[in-house]
Amino acid sequence: xxxxxxxxxxWQSQTNNSPRFTKDQLTGLLARKSSGIVKxxxxxxxxxxxxxxxxxxxxxxxxxxxxxDVIGLMGEPFYYGSTLLHYVVIxxxxxxxxxxxxxxxxxxxxxxxxxxxxxxxxxxxxxxxYNLIYILVVGMIATVMVIPKDPNITKLLATPKMxxxxxxxxxxxxxxxxxxxxxxxxxxxxxxxxxYGILLRKLKRNYNELKRMEV
Amino acid sequence: xxxxxEEEFVKLLDENQNIVHKICRLYTNDQHxxxxxxxxxTVQLWRAYPKFRGDSKFSTWMYRVALNTAITLYRKSTRxxxxxxxxxxxxxxxxxxxxxxxxxxxxxxxxxxxxxxxIEKALVFLYLEDKNYKEIAETMGISEVNxxxxxxxxxxxxTNIINP
Numbered sequence: 001x002x003x004x005x006x007x008x009x010x011w012q013s014q015t016n017n018s019p020r021f022t023k024d025q026l027t028g029l030l031a032r033k034s035s036g037i038v039k040x041x042x043x044x045x046x047x048x049x050x051x052x053x054x055x056x057x058x059x060x061x062x063x064x065x066x067x068x069d070v071i072g073l074m075g076e077p078f079y080y081g082s083t084l085l086h087y088v089v090i091x092x093x094x095x096x097x098x099x100x101x102x103x104x105x106x107x108x109x110x111x112x113x114x115x116x117x118x119x120x121x122x123x124x125x126x127x128x129x130y131n132l133i134y135i136l137v138v139g140m141i142a143t144v145m146v147i148p149k150d151p152n153i154t155k156l157l158a159t160p161k162m163x164x165x166x167x168x169x170x171x172x173x174x175x176x177x178x179x180x181x182x183x184x185x186x187x188x189x190x191x192x193x194x195x196y197g198i199l200l201r202k203l204k205r206n207y208n209e210l211k212r213m214e215v
Numbered sequence: 216x217x218x219x220x221e222e223e224f225v226k227l228l229d230e231n232q233n234i235v236h237k238i239c240r241l242y243t244n245d246q247h248x249x250x251x252x253x254x255x256x257t258v259q260l261w262r263a264y265p266k267f268r269g270d271s272k273f274s275t276w277m278y279r280v281a282l283n284t285a286i287t288l289y290r291k292s293t294r295x296x297x298x299x300x301x302x303x304x305x306x307x308x309x310x311x312x313x314x315x316x317x318x319x320x321x322x323x324x325x326x327x328x329x330x331x332x333x334i335e336k337a338l339v340f341l342y343l344e345d346k347n348y349k350e351i352a353e354t355m356g357i358s359e360v361n362x363x364x365x366x367x368x369x370x371x372x373x374t375n376i377i378n379p
Contacts (some may be wrong), residue, residue, distance in 0.1 A: 004342065007325065020232060034288075037287070111356030
């Protein structure tokens with residue numbers, strides 16, 4: 001008989017060191033809130049959806065109030081078309097998130113549960129990538145199409161010392177907006193590594209352990 | 216959720232709470248964390264209960280939800296205090312006439328099980344609860360062959376922990 005079987009023989013007769021909870025105490029526990037990772041995944045996802053939806057709305061009002069006719073410059077069909085597409089994509093992500101989230105059930109086998117949680121988290125990763133790329137594209141379009149029409153910039157470029165340096169100016173502006181974009185990406189990446197790193201470290205370790213067993 | 220459902224659930228939980236306590240003892244190192252995990256398991260069980268259709272035994276379903284909570288969902292409470300007075304390292308059995316030597320061996324074995332990783336603990340727990348490999352494999356979501364292979368490796372690992 002191996003050692004584990006010795007333990008097994010005595011397993012059922014082990015005494016409980018912790019006091020048993022009374023029925024009243026158990027009923028009280030039912031009202032408590034979960035502190036598990038799925039709840040946090042949900043909260044983070046809701047914040048992410050809200051942030052980019054609000055950002056879109058704010059930038060729309062900003063464009064409307066701007067002294068440069070951003071909408072006119074881009075052309076109404078393009079401006080409203082791309083905005084509409086952006087929201088269709090966001091709502092597709094919300095739908096995908098909801099579908100994945102719904103599939104997370106504690107009654108399923110451990111490996112499937114872990115897989116579904118990681119899938120949900122991946123959906124949100126793609127959502128963030130989508131938004132970053134969207135911001136990059138919109139930022140580039142704005143730099144190329146809108147900046148040349150900005151009255152302040154036109155005035156600046158008309159000064160004698162800027163003569164002949166227009167192309168260089170636009171390239172620098174383009175480069176600068178790209179650098180700003182990269183900084184945003186890096187900051188978001190670090191925040192993400194931190195939040196999801198803390199949240200999913202244990203899950204990933206255990207998931208890899210289960211995966212290793214299947215090799 | 217209805218009062219009747221709640222009463223029915225609490226009755227089943229009360230009858231089977233020992234299962235949850237055993238899992239909590241295996242996965243935590245102090246009384247506070249034990250209670251914290253117990254609470255999280257209860258919340259998860261209660262949440263999943265309306266979907267429990269009774270096509271498996273309540274206890275079987277409970278193993279799955281409780282282990283999933285311990286391995287996957289539970290995040291250690293930040294208020295965790297490491298205390299030595301928690302008797303989790305001690306394996307205690309009912310007041311039977313066991314000789315000291317056997318008791319010592321059992322304590323040593325339980326201590327070794329506690330040193331395993333989360334997944335290994337789950338397999339050992341199910342094994343100790345007299346689940347067959349088919350059930351172990353189904354609970355963990357792995358193949359039966361791999362569950363068997365892993366169990367053998369765990370047994371070797373335990374021997375190595377006890378006799379370094």
